[in-house]
Every structure is written in structure tokens, then in C-alpha cells.
Amino acid sequence: MYIIKDEWGEFLVHLARRAIEEYVRKGRAVEPPGDTPPELRKKMGVFVTINREHVPPQMALRGCIGFPLPIYPLVEATIKAAVYAATDDPRFPPVREDELDDLIVEVSVLTPPxxxxxxxxxxxxxxxxxxxxxxxxxxxxxxxxxxxxxxxxxxxxxxxxxxxxxxxxxxxxxxxxxxxxxxxxTAEVFEEETPWGPVRRKPLV
CATH class of the missing domain: 3.30.1490.150 (Hypothetical protein ph0010; domain 2)
Known part of the structure; x- marks a missing residue:
């Protein structure tokens, strides 16, 4: 039984994408939208993964950071993780503005360890x-x-x-x-099919 509805997953992916774009383009963070579903204000763990499009999965990763423990409301944790994944993953340089149209955004909502x-x-x-x-x-x-x-x-x-x-x-x-x-x-995973494109629930098997 899913905890996160498909429409909530879509909301979180779009929010993560907007947080990344706003920070990379303008250097500022977004705020949780006023229409955030109340369920997404509960504290939950979350990771945001940024992948490059059109490359094999083993080569796609461009950034991945998150919070394994439920220490922030999910909507706030998603914004923070998105910005950190784009700018603070020590394995990669910060995402550049000219890369944004070639990136796929993925959000994983975690159960407590x-x-x-x-x-x-x-x-x-x-x-x-x-x-x-x-x-x-x-x-x-x-x-x-x-x-x-x-x-x-x-x-x-x-x-x-x-x-x-x-x-x-x-x-x-x-x-x-x-x-x-x-x-x-465990995690419920949602990802863009294309940059800024439709969001799907990602099957893990």
C-alpha cells in the first residue's frame, strides 16, 4: 500500500525541479507553496537524485543528497535536498545553468530506517x-x-x-x-520521464 499518492509524488518532483532551477539561475531558495497538501508537511526522510538524460544508468548520476531520517517536513526537506544535490554533492561540480534542460529529477520518499x-x-x-x-x-x-x-x-x-x-x-x-x-x-520513487516532462512512479523491480 502506497503512502505517497501519485499526485503528491508529481508535486514533489516539480517542486524539486523548481528549487534546482531557481537556485542555479538566480541563487535563491524557493518557499513551500501555499497549496502544499497537508500530508506533505509531515516529517519524512527524502533524497533528491539528479540524472543526466540519454546516458546509461551507471553514468547518469549528476548529484544525490537527502535526509535519511524524518527531521524536516517533507516539503521543506525536498527543497533542501534538491538544492544540495545540485550544488553541494562533493562528487560533482555544481550544476550549471546550461545543463538544466538535460537533467532528470528524481525524488525518493523514505520510510524510517x-x-x-x-x-x-x-x-x-x-x-x-x-x-x-x-x-x-x-x-x-x-x-x-x-x-x-x-x-x-x-x-x-x-x-x-x-x-x-x-x-x-x-x-x-x-x-x-x-x-x-x-x-x-524502503522508498517510493518518482521521476521525470524527460526534463520538465511527465512524472511517473518509478518501479524498482
Whole structure:
């Protein structure tokens, strides 16, 4: 059962797009619209992903930042994440104005992370590619991968765990260490079909 209606997903994607364009073109942030559905003012985790059009999924990423925990109202978190994804992702230079018409905006609304209990060697059996996203934590190190990532790369559950460890800056087998915490979450994902185009709910399997 979906938590986010299709029309709400469309609203969030359009808002993220407008936030990116407004900041890149004019250097200013947008405010939550007055017609924001009340449900989108609830605190929820969210990530905004910016992809380049007409390239393979493995080469498309142009920026991705968000909030895994529900610390901001969803509408506000979407605006913040959109601007940060466009300007503050350390893997990429800030988005330029001449790129905007070639970018696809994607919004992932997250459920709260759930700690995976039990023996570490059983963790791969407790997750499912196409359903779960992962967070790996150990000490000061932390890494997150959204549920669509292993689908796009064709990973199985063990490879997904290993890649999340690597994202955290840890050895790829750290998920087998009892001192490593592994969390799972799900996401409802919405994306533009073309820049500024129709928005669809993105299937993960």
C-alpha cells in the first residue's frame, strides 16, 4: 500500500525541479507553496537524485543528497535536498545553468530506517533487492544506498551489502562484523520521464 499518492509524488518532483532551477539561475531558495497538501508537511526522510538524460544508468548520476531520517517536513526537506544535490554533492561540480534542460529529477520518499537484528551472516537473507535501501554504520563511518541502486547495477543482496560498506568508506565485508550496524528502509520513487516532462512512479523491480 502506497503512502505517497501519485499526485503528491508529481508535486514533489516539480517542486524539486523548481528549487534546482531557481537556485542555479538566480541563487535563491524557493518557499513551500501555499497549496502544499497537508500530508506533505509531515516529517519524512527524502533524497533528491539528479540524472543526466540519454546516458546509461551507471553514468547518469549528476548529484544525490537527502535526509535519511524524518527531521524536516517533507516539503521543506525536498527543497533542501534538491538544492544540495545540485550544488553541494562533493562528487560533482555544481550544476550549471546550461545543463538544466538535460537533467532528470528524481525524488525518493523514505520510510524510517530499521535496524537489522540477528547474526551478521544472516543479514543478506533479511534484505531484498528491489525493495530495500541500506545504511551501514560503524564508528564515525556511515554510508547509504537507495533501493533503486542495486537494481540499476544488477547486484544481488551480498553485493548490495558490500557496496554499501564501500560507500561508507569501510571494507566491503564489514557487514559481517558484529560491530557494524546495518539498517534497511524502503522508498517510493518518482521521476521525470524527460526534463520538465511527465512524472511517473518509478518501479524498482
Amino acid at each position: 530499521e535496524l537489522i537484528e540477528g547474526p551478521p551472516k544472516e543479514r543478506a537473507k533479511d534484505i531484498k533487492v528491489g525493495r530495500d535501501g541500506l545504511i551501514v554504520e560503524r564508528g564515525i563511518y556511515s554510508g547509504l544506498l537507495l533501493p533503486q541502486v542495486p537494481v540499476e547495477w544488477g547486484w544481488d543482496e551480498e553485493e548490495f551489502l558490500a557496496q554499501t560498506c564501500w560507500k561508507a568508506g569501510l571494507p566491503p565485508d564489514c557487514w559481517l562484523d558484529p560491530d557494524t550496524k546495518v539498517y534497511r528502509f
